Amino acid sequence: MIGAVPLSYYLLLSAILFTIGAGGVLIRRNAIIILMCVEMMMNAVNLTFVAFSSYLDSATGQIFVFMVMVVAAVEVAVGLALLVELNRHKEAVNIDEFNSLKG
Amino acid sequence: MPTDYIPVLLFLGVTFTLSVVAVGLPHIPFINPLRPNKAKSEVVESGKLAYGDAKRKIPIQYYTTAMLFILFDIEVLFFYPWAVVFWELRWYGIMAMSVFTLLLVIGFAYEWRKGAMEWD
Amino acid sequence: MPIEFPVLNFFALSPIIVVIVLALVVMFMDMLSSDKTVLGYLTVFGLFGALMPCVPLLNQTKAPTFQNMVVSDGYAVVFYIIFIVTALLSSLIALTYLENRGMQQGEYYILILLSTSGMMLMAASTDLIVTFLGLEIMSIALYVLAGFNRRSISSGEAGLKYFLLGAFASAFFLYGVAFIYGATGSTNIHEIGGWFSTNEIYQSNPIALVGLALLIIGFAFKVAAVPFHWWTPDVYHGAPTSATAFMAVGAKAAGFAALVRILAISFGGVFTVQWQIAISLLAVITMTSGNIAALAQKDVKRMLAYSSIAHAGYLLVGVAALPASNELYRVQAVSGLLFYLMSYAFMNIGAFAVVALLEKQGKIGTKLSDYTTLSTRQPFVAFVMLLFMFSLTGIPPFIGFWGKWYIFWAAVDANLGWLAAIGMINSAISAFYYLSVVVQMYMHTEQADVETTPIALPAPIAIAVTVTAMFTLLFGLWPTPLINLMSLAVFG
Numbered sequence: 001m002i003g004a005v006p007l008s009y010y011l012l013l014s015a016i017l018f019t020i021g022a023g024g025v026l027i028r029r030n031a032i033i034i035l036m037c038v039e040m041m042m043n044a045v046n047l048t049f050v051a052f053s054s055y056l057d058s059a060t061g062q063i064f065v066f067m068v069m070v071v072a073a074v075e076v077a078v079g080l081a082l083l084v085e086l087n088r089h090k091e092a093v094n095i096d097e098f099n100s101l102k103g
Numbered sequence: 104m105p106t107d108y109i110p111v112l113l114f115l116g117v118t119f120t121l122s123v124v125a126v127g128l129p130h131i132p133f134i135n136p137l138r139p140n141k142a143k144s145e146v147v148e149s150g151k152l153a154y155g156d157a158k159r160k161i162p163i164q165y166y167t168t169a170m171l172f173i174l175f176d177i178e179v180l181f182f183y184p185w186a187v188v189f190w191e192l193r194w195y196g197i198m199a200m201s202v203f204t205l206l207l208v209i210g211f212a213y214e215w216r217k218g219a220m221e222w223d
Numbered sequence: 224m225p226i227e228f229p230v231l232n233f234f235a236l237s238p239i240i241v242v243i244v245l246a247l248v249v250m251f252m253d254m255l256s257s258d259k260t261v262l263g264y265l266t267v268f269g270l271f272g273a274l275m276p277c278v279p280l281l282n283q284t285k286a287p288t289f290q291n292m293v294v295s296d297g298y299a300v301v302f303y304i305i306f307i308v309t310a311l312l313s314s315l316i317a318l319t320y321l322e323n324r325g326m327q328q329g330e331y332y333i334l335i336l337l338s339t340s341g342m343m344l345m346a347a348s349t350d351l352i353v354t355f356l357g358l359e360i361m362s363i364a365l366y367v368l369a370g371f372n373r374r375s376i377s378s379g380e381a382g383l384k385y386f387l388l389g390a391f392a393s394a395f396f397l398y399g400v401a402f403i404y405g406a407t408g409s410t411n412i413h414e415i416g417g418w419f420s421t422n423e424i425y426q427s428n429p430i431a432l433v434g435l436a437l438l439i440i441g442f443a444f445k446v447a448a449v450p451f452h453w454w455t456p457d458v459y460h461g462a463p464t465s466a467t468a469f470m471a472v473g474a475k476a477a478g479f480a481a482l483v484r485i486l487a488i489s490f491g492g493v494f495t496v497q498w499q500i501a502i503s504l505l506a507v508i509t510m511t512s513g514n515i516a517a518l519a520q521k522d523v524k525r526m527l528a529y530s531s532i533a534h535a536g537y538l539l540v541g542v543a544a545l546p547a548s549n550e551l552y553r554v555q556a557v558s559g560l561l562f563y564l565m566s567y568a569f570m571n572i573g574a575f576a577v578v579a580l581l582e583k584q585g586k587i588g589t590k591l592s593d594y595t596t597l598s599t600r601q602p603f604v605a606f607v608m609l610l611f612m613f614s615l616t617g618i619p620p621f622i623g624f625w626g627k628w629y630i631f632w633a634a635v636d637a638n639l640g641w642l643a644a645i646g647m648i649n650s651a652i653s654a655f656y657y658l659s660v661v662v663q664m665y666m667h668t669e670q671a672d673v674e675t676t677p678i679a680l681p682a683p684i685a686i687a688v689t690v691t692a693m694f695t696l697l698f699g700l701w702p703t704p705l706i707n708l709m710s711l712a713v714f715g
Contacts (some may be wrong), residue, residue, distance in 0.1 A: 010406075018398060025391050034387050041394035045401050052405035060410050061401075064352055066180055068397060071359045073177040075393075077170040078363050079386050082370050084166050086379040093389070098380045100461075155395045188226070209247055216254045 010051035017044035029094050035079050041073045171219065178207055232288035235295035237276040238303045239343045242310075243599045245269035246336035253329030255513075263318040263683075266332040270311045270339075277303050281711055289412055289530040293347040298557070301712040302346035304479045305565050306473055310339040312572045312687050313580040314471035319684035320465040320579045324372070331371060332358030337468060338364035349488075351400045354481045357394065358445070360475055362389045367461055369462040381461025388444065388454040396441025402434025415489040416497055426493045435494055438485070439501060444715050446535045448476035449509040456516075459528030464589075467524070468575030476564045479538055483560060487545055487553070488714060495546040503642055510649040517656045524578055524589040526656055527571070532616060533653060534567055540646050541630040544637040552636045558709035559629030565705060566614070566626040566698070573691030575610040580684050597664040601678040603663045607692040612657040614695045617650045621699035629706070691703035 017040060024037030046065045053061025090097065129135045157170075185192070185200055214220070233240065248269070249262050254475040256262075277300050285296040293299075321327045341360030344479055348354045366389060370382020404410050404427050407418040419426055440451065459467045490498060513533030520526035541560040548554050581597075582589055583602070598605040614621035626651060632641040698705045 018394075021394070022391075025387070031387065032385065035390075037637045038387070038390045038394055041391075042397065045394060045397040048398070048401040051405065052401065056405070058408055060352075061404060064355075064400070064404070064410065066184075067352055067356060069180060070177050071356070071363075073173045073392075074359070074363055075386075075390050077173050078366055079383075079390070080166045080170050082366065082379065082382045082386055085370060085373060086376070086383055088373075089376040089379060095383070098376075098383065100377045100380055191226050206247075209250060213250050213254060 007051055007055045010047060014044040014047040014051070018049065031083055031095050031098050035076065035083075039072055039076065042068055048086070049081075122191065171214065175211075229290050232295075233288055234276070235280070235286045235288045236293060238273050238280070238300075239340055239347070241273040241276065242270070242307075242336055242340045242343065245273065246333050246340065247337065249329060249333050253333065253555040259329050260318065260322065262329045262332050263314060263321075263327070264395065266314045266336060267311055267318075268335075270314070272308050274304065274307050278309075278596045285372065285714075287349065292350045292353050293344070293374070294349045295347060297711040297713045298480075298484065298561075299343075299347040301385065301709060302476065303343050304708075305476050305561070305568055306339050306342045306346070308565075309469060309473045309476070309568050309572065310335055310640065312568070312576070312691060313465055313473075315687035316468055316572070316576045316579050317463075317465035317685045319681045320463065320582075322681070323583065324463075326372060326374070326463075331368070331466075334364040334368050334371075338368065338469070338473065342473055342480070346478045346480035346484075348481065349412050349484070349609060351403070351412065351485075354485070355393075355397065355400065357477070358481070361474065362445070364392065365389075365466075365474060368466040368470065368702060369458055371466060372463050375461075375624045377461035379461075380462060381458045384454050385458040385462075387702065392444030392631060393440050395437050395444070397532070399434045399437030399439075399441060402430050402437065404434075406431035406434060410632045412485055412489045416491060417629065419489075419493045432494055432497065435498060436501070439482075439505075442478050442482045446475050446482070446538070447532050448505050448535050448539060449512045449532060452509070452513075452532050452535075455532055456525055456528045459531065460522070464524065464575055464579035467528075468572045469581070471575065472564075472571055475531070475535060475538070479542070479560065481544060483545065483557065486542065487557070491546070499543055499546050500540055503639065506536050506539035506543055506642060507645055508536075509533070509539060514649050514652045514656075517653070520656065521591050522589050523591055523594065523660060524575075526591070526660075527574060527578065530656070531571065534571070534615075536560070536649070537627060537630060537646055538563055538567075540634050540639070540642050542589070543642060544630070544633040544639055547633070547637040552633065554710070554713065555629070555636065556633035557714075558706065558712055559626075559633045561709040561712050562629050562702075562706055563626035566622040566695075567708070569691045569694045569698075570611045570621070571625050572615040573607065573688060573695060574615065576684055576687045576691065577608045577611065580604060580680070580688070581678065591660065591663055592613070594660060594663045597678075600676070601680070604678065604680065604688070607688050608664060609661050610692050610695055612660050614699065616654045616657045618654075619699070620696075622702070622705075624699065625702040625706075661693055 011012065021037045021039075021041035021044060024040070025034050028034055028037065046068055049061040049065050049068070053059065053065075124137055181203065182200070189196060245266070249265055252262055252265060253259070280295055280298060280300045280303075283295070285294055288345075289292040314332060317331055317335070318327075321331060326699070338361050341357045341362075341364065344357030344360065345354055348357055366382055366386040369385045370379050372378035397444060400410065403415060406425070407415045409415055409418060425431070444451040444454075459471060462470070486498060510533050513529050513531075513536055517526050517529035517533060520529060538560060541556055541563060544556040545553060578589055581593070586638075597608070610621065614623035617623045617627040631646055633667075634643040634646070636641070
């Protein structure tokens with residue numbers, strides 16, 4: 001069943017997901033939503049890896065996906081921690097309100 | 104082949120029809136004569152009376168717990184593949200995973216000691 | 224199905240292992256002791272220990288190990304030395320800087336060590352999986368370091384900005400790796416290079432080209448190249464100064480370490496024209512806009528942040544010189560790059576050490592105007608700052624001059640004379656803002672309303688400042704031993 005879907009469909013889907021994620025990072029102003037967009041980009045990459053891995057019949061891509069998942073989780077943890085820290089100074093999640101640095 | 108997806112399409116069609124029927128039926132006066140009263144229009148939440156707004160803010164400390172959960176949740180990712188080939192890897196795998204677990208335990212002890220587990 | 228167990232050469236990776244074990248030891252000590260200054264000294268001495276195995280490793284021929292995931296060649300070992308020296312000097316700065324602000328905490332040193340181990344892994348990796356992991360180990364620790372000052376909202380903002388844009392950049396890098404993997408079926412950089420040379424019909428494969436472009440974008444973010452530099456001034460300005468010194472040098476060197484290895488080995492034979500043009504253009508706009516933006520700065524820390532963008536531009540000139548016509552020129556380009564990074568480590572960390580030292584002593588901040596009359600209040604510090612500023616400009620006989628000399632020569636040898644010329648014009652522009660610091664320190668002594676209390680010079684930061692100043696001057700007068708060391712940096 002799954003092998004019947006051409007590789008290009010997967011690549012197209014992941015490209016669309018990646019673009020939506022990248023667009024979200026650039027457009028949205030809520031730090032948590034930006035974080036979610038970055039996660040979306042990472043998962044688009046995971047899809048590409050898995051699609052290529054199945055197409056090339058090589059396991060490397062799948063191993064890479066493991067690593068990406070772990071790193072993505074760690075990034076979420078650290079990102080949320082930084083946001084919580086910042087929240088103690090200022091009740092906001094909107095990145096436009098974090099503007100103490102200018103020069 | 105696209106023909107492989109006919110069952111999916113059928114399934115989607117059935118789902119759509121059923122949901123339209125289920126949502127639409129109560130709006131036909133013949134089947135459902137509307138006689139509203141106070142108790143009837145209240146929100147049902149397992150016998151408890153509803154209070155406050157649905158869009159409540161979650162305390163920010165919750166994130167700390169969520170964070171710690173993520174870390175220990177994702178570590179299992181590495182244990183599963185090991186479990187699959189546990190017998191083939193023998194002591195080699197056990198040694199490698201011991202080092203991995205040791206590092207995790209040190210991190211765990213550190214966060215415990217630093218008071219990350221304390222909920223105030 | 225029997226599984227063959229690989230024999231692992233742990234010695235080849237011993238500097239990395241020492242750094243990681245040191246981080247764990249510091250973690251343990253942090254749990255047990257309440258005196259956090261000890262942890263700083265432990266870090267400093269432990270890093271000397273990590274430097275020890277580098278000596279025998281330098282004389283060893285290449286040793287690919289961990290199933291070709293990493294290699295211990297001269298290139299990697301020279302980078303180990305750069306990273307360890309960077310970590311050492313910035314820990315010394317941190318000892319004083321954190322103490323003065325009452326934020327002496329064990330986490331700081333643990334994060335520095337973990338970040339260093341990630342950088343070292345990036346320099347040693349011959350597989351894109353390991354490069355990615357190294358990149359993330361380094362970056363994630365740096366995000367936290369940038370937001371380390373919990374009392375300052377600027378520091379928190381710096382951390383968050385660095386994090387959001389860093390993660391964004393990582394996604395680009397990953398997408399690039401995914402495409403390269405799809406095109407060649409491997410993530411090992413030697414196998415990728417080998418695949419292109421055996422399958423010549425695929426040498427114009429658009430998927431691989433897109434992958435390479437995304438990969439370069441990812442690295443451009445990490446080394447703060449224009450137009451992917453927006454985060455740099457804010458992050459470098461908001462982060463604790465000791466952390467800024469570390470990330471300005473370390474993260475940049477690590478980014479270049481991995482980028483150069485990937486470009487030289489995987490893409491040494493394919494798409495050379497394309498990436499050479501891309502890197503050259505990046506170099507030109509990075510140098511020029513970094514320098515021009517730095518001219519307008521009134522804050523020394525922010526000025527150094529923009530100057531670090533400009534230095535990324537000079538380094539990109541060296542990368543653009545990699546596809547030279549013969550092997551000798553290629554080796555020259557690589558060793559020139561390494562020399563520049565080493566010299567940058569000394570002079571830039573030195574300059575940040577001075578900024579860290581002066582910050583919040585009495586009424587001094589990081590403003591340029593706060594440096595007025597420094598030559599009378601603290602002649603030694605003013606003098607070493609003068610050395611660093613001259614060296615960063617590239618005035619002989621300081622180490623910065625030789626760094627630029629080798630890189631621009633490599634560019635000329637690679638028929639990129641125009642790029643070298645733009646680089647030299649930019650060095651001339653940079654003289655304006657570097658020398659304005661010197662002018663502030665030495666010339667404006669007659670103003671009445673400035674503070675005249677002497678400035679304290681605690682021991683750890685004094686050592687850092689003295690050592691960096693000594694090396695800046697010493698290797699400036701006699702660069703031969705350093706360039707000899709850099710010429711050992713050949714790929715395995």
